[in-house]
Amino acid sequence: EEPPPPATGDPYAGDPPRHPALKVNSARPFNAEPPAELLSETFLTPNQLFFKRNHLPVPTVDPATYQLQVQGPDGRPLSLSLAELRSRFPRHEVTATLQCAGNRRSEMNAVRQVKGLEWGTAAIGTARWAGARLRDVLAHAGYAPDDGHNHVCFEGLDRDLSGTTYGASIPFRKAMNAEEDVLLAYEMNGEALPRDHGFPVRVVVPGVVGARNVKWLGRISVGPDESQSHWQQNDYKGFSPSVDWDTVDFTTAPAIQEMPVQSAITEPVPGATVPPGDLTVKGYAWSGGGRGIVRVDVSLDGGQTWHVATLAGEEQVPGRVWAWKLWQVTAPIPPGVTHLNILCKAVDASYNVQPDTVAPIWNLRGVLSNAWHRVTVTVERE
Amino acid sequence: EEPPPPATGDPYAGDPPRHPALKVNSARPFNAEPPAELLSETFLTPNQLFFKRNHLPVPTVDPATYQLQVQGPDGRPLSLSLAELRSRFPRHEVTATLQCAGNRRSEMNAVRQVKGLEWGTAAIGTARWAGARLRDVLAHAGYAPDDGHNHVCFEGLDRDLSGTTYGASIPFRKAMNAEEDVLLAYEMNGEALPRDHGFPVRVVVPGVVGARNVKWLGRISVGPDESQSHWQQNDYKGFSPSVDWDTVDFTTAPAIQEMPVQSAITEPVPGATVPPGDLTVKGYAWSGGGRGIVRVDVSLDGGQTWHVATLAGEEQVPGRVWAWKLWQVTAPIPPGVTHLNILCKAVDASYNVQPDTVAPIWNLRGVLSNAWHRVTVTVERE
Ligand SMILES: [Mo]
Numbered sequence: 091e092e093p094p095p096p097a098t099g100d101p102y103a104g105d106p107p108r109h110p111a112l113k114v115n116s117a118r119p120f121n122a123e124p125p126a127e128l129l130s131e132t133f134l135t136p137n138q139l140f141f142k143r144n145h146l147p148v149p150t151v152d153p154a155t156y157q158l159q160v161q162g163p164d165g166r167p168l169s170l171s172l173a174e175l176r177s178r179f180p181r182h183e184v185t186a187t188l189q190c191a192g193n194r195r196s197e198m199n200a201v202r203q204v205k206g207l208e209w210g211t212a213a214i215g216t217a218r219w220a221g222a223r224l225r226d227v228l229a230h231a232g233y234a235p236d237d238g239h240n241h242v243c244f245e246g247l248d249r250d251l252s253g254t255t256y257g258a259s260i261p262f263r264k265a266m267n268a269e270e271d272v273l274l275a276y277e278m279n280g281e282a283l284p285r286d287h288g289f290p291v292r293v294v295v296p297g298v299v300g301a302r303n304v305k306w307l308g309r310i311s312v313g314p315d316e317s318q319s320h321w322q323q324n325d326y327k328g329f330s331p332s333v334d335w336d337t338v339d340f341t342t343a344p345a346i347q348e349m350p351v352q353s354a355i356t357e358p359v360p361g362a363t364v365p366p367g368d369l370t371v372k373g374y375a376w377s378g379g380g381r382g383i384v385r386v387d388v389s390l391d392g393g394q395t396w397h398v399a400t401l402a403g404e405e406q407v408p409g410r411v412w413a414w415k416l417w418q419v420t421a422p423i424p425p426g427v428t429h430l431n432i433l434c435k436a437v438d439a440s441y442n443v444q445p446d447t448v449a450p451i452w453n454l455r456g457v458l459s460n461a462w463h464r465v466t467v468t469v470e471r472e
Numbered sequence: 473e474e475p476p477p478p479a480t481g482d483p484y485a486g487d488p489p490r491h492p493a494l495k496v497n498s499a500r501p502f503n504a505e506p507p508a509e510l511l512s513e514t515f516l517t518p519n520q521l522f523f524k525r526n527h528l529p530v531p532t533v534d535p536a537t538y539q540l541q542v543q544g545p546d547g548r549p550l551s552l553s554l555a556e557l558r559s560r561f562p563r564h565e566v567t568a569t570l571q572c573a574g575n576r577r578s579e580m581n582a583v584r585q586v587k588g589l590e591w592g593t594a595a596i597g598t599a600r601w602a603g604a605r606l607r608d609v610l611a612h613a614g615y616a617p618d619d620g621h622n623h624v625c626f627e628g629l630d631r632d633l634s635g636t637t638y639g640a641s642i643p644f645r646k647a648m649n650a651e652e653d654v655l656l657a658y659e660m661n662g663e664a665l666p667r668d669h670g671f672p673v674r675v676v677v678p679g680v681v682g683a684r685n686v687k688w689l690g691r692i693s694v695g696p697d698e699s700q701s702h703w704q705q706n707d708y709k710g711f712s713p714s715v716d717w718d719t720v721d722f723t724t725a726p727a728i729q730e731m732p733v734q735s736a737i738t739e740p741v742p743g744a745t746v747p748p749g750d751l752t753v754k755g756y757a758w759s760g761g762g763r764g765i766v767r768v769d770v771s772l773d774g775g776q777t778w779h780v781a782t783l784a785g786e787e788q789v790p791g792r793v794w795a796w797k798l799w800q801v802t803a804p805i806p807p808g809v810t811h812l813n814i815l816c817k818a819v820d821a822s823y824n825v826q827p828d829t830v831a832p833i834w835n836l837r838g839v840l841s842n843a844w845h846r847v848t849v850t851v852e853r854e
């Protein structure tokens with residue numbers, strides 16, 4: 091039932107090969123993002139380029155013997171094979187963006203040292219996911235939406251040498267609501283889930299931070315409490331800039347679920363030299379909780395004047411806008427200007443906006459980094 | 473059926489008396505807010521001090537003959553008296569904050585002239601509302617949650633001389649969802665609705681901008697389109713700072729429904745002189761969409777350092793946190809400082825934050841003004 095122990099002394103020896111274009115922030119566990127400028131080339135991020143955020147070695151799972159354990163209301167476990175998960179429940183497809191809590195952490199690090207991986211702006215991606223609805227599986231196990239439970243906990247099959255598995259939870263209310271589109275996904279962009287993305291089954295919780303989208307799903311349980319895992323209790327929470335590692339009390343902040351409105355510039359890249367005349371700026375924008383993006387403002391002059399970008403992407407149902415918008419704007423570079431301070435900021439369906447600067451949202455873990463994105467470029471002389 | 477025409481030539485002659493402490497931004501129609509420092513004295517805002525935002529004269533409605541018209545799925549109107557509304561449907565109570573779209577508009581006006589009433593920071597208040605659930609009334613009229621309609625439109629009994637009534641709409645999905653707590657309210661803080669707040673019946677849409685909480689409710693209809701009223705189509709929408717009255721296209725922005733995270737300082741008042749030593753700062757914080765407030769940061773030094781405030785208020789269900797939090801923090805004034813630049817900023821359950829400054833969210837109508845609130849005070853010499 092457990093993944094086989096690694097063949098060598100290296101617990102990461104069984105990790106899969108990766109695309110050479112990825113920028114590796116950590117090799118073991120593997121954490122990597124694509125060059126940001128590739129993100130705006132396709133609305134759906136190719137699987138090989140989709141950011142990888144692993145907390146532990148990638149488990150080796152045999153799809154023929156895989157069994158998903160679901161704890162029933164009477165405590166008895168239900169066990170589902172991959173074939174059963176595919177055949178017993180309607181196949182449901184959702185286009186959803188996943189973003190790491192630490193996306194754009196490097197900008198926080200530039201303000202003051204934080205503890206975490208040095209993510210740039212590309213720890214985010216969008217895929218067409220297919221799988222069973224979590225609510226259908228929970229209903230099959232005997233749960234009803236009005237059962238009054240609080241949380242659905244997930245355990246991964248990835249584990250450290252002491253046997254601790256990755257874990258996280260989401261509200262029961264979210265899990266049981268058909269309109270929230272929570273999936274037990276077995277496909278990503280029309281292919282079987284890649285090993286780095288949770289083969290054979292992962293949770294996809296649209297609108298919610300990547301950390302709750304548990305990969306290599308082994309077990310589901312329902313109960314009054316959030317997951318007791320380190321990652322739910324003592325990580326992936328936001329704090330005031332005034333809180334440091336000596337004063338932090340992790341019980342005082344809620345676990346991140348829905349994420350705030352976000353956007354970033356993918357083109358031009360920082361430090362680029364651009365020709366005079368018209369400049370095209372590209373990027374992405376997304377918000378948590380199904381709140382679609384309603385506008386992106388772009389400035390070429392450090393925020394003195396703004397241009398409204400054109401948004402592109404799949405049309406989704408209001409309140410269930412799980413996917414990002416790619417955006418672009420073309421604007422004239424004023425004659426004689428030698429440097430451009432390019433900014434972007436997005437507005438979501440609740441008219442939430444991004445904060446102007448990084449320092450006031452700085453937090454010791456470097457999560458939730460969503461200040462205006464700034465890229466400086468040089469203008470070629472004519 | 474219609475309210476009687478005013479007895480004099482003045483359409484506002486029938487307006488009710490008001491509390492003398494209110495600061496009047498417009499007498500006809502009546503628009504007024506309390507002194508902000510009164511807001512933080514009580515979790516529930518007293519009815520007489522609750523901000524009044526009228527678009528038209530207050531209609532005179534006889535509760536004995538009042539009939540609420542509800543357009544049924546077959547087009548036939550259902551008619552409900554006040555007594556029927558009270559007796560036929562379960563009484564439901566909700567504590568919810570209402571905020572005007574234009575709250576804090578005066579701060580936008582200070583950046584650049586906008587078109588709208590000069591609201592300070594007190595066009596917001598919290599009440600315990602009681603009434604019938606809108607979904608129960610719509611179900612009684614023959615609607616089911618999965619009917620696939622898009623919008624529920626409301627018409628007020630308030631009308632201008634040409635006969636145009638106030639109107640607004642909300643998504644059908646919101647109206648039919650029991651967890652959204654949308655009410656047809658006939659009580660406010662334990663009293664019959666005051667005339668300025670919509671006697672005998674108003675809509676209360678928790679988490680949504682005041683403008684959709686239609687007062688003096690006369691008619692409800694359901695259909696594929698939003699309300700065609702001026703206030704839904706050509707007002708109460710947000711635009712880029714780059715858009716002016718020559719270039720605005722109201723079809724390009726969504727009608728404001730859920731509002732973004734908000735907070736303001738109510739004590740000390742701007743320009744106050746405070747004694748040296750410890751300073752207590754008070755205020756309110758709220759966010760739209762049932763996203764509760766998870767933290768308020770307060771700075772006494774213009775944002776260099778931050779203190780985490782203590783939050784107080786009714787405990788509400790996650791995702792249905794409709795009421796504000798009152799907050800306060802006590803912090804030492806550094807010795808020798810003669811002026812304090814006090815700031816506050818709130819964080820909501822999706823970890824959305826307020827923007828640092830007003831200019832980048834400036835919009836021609838002066839709505840959605842939610843930058844950090846800033847109050848400058850003088851410190852007494854010891
Ligand atoms: Mo993450």
Ligand SMILES: [Mo]
Pocket residue numbers: 525571572573574682683
């Ligand atoms: Mo309003």
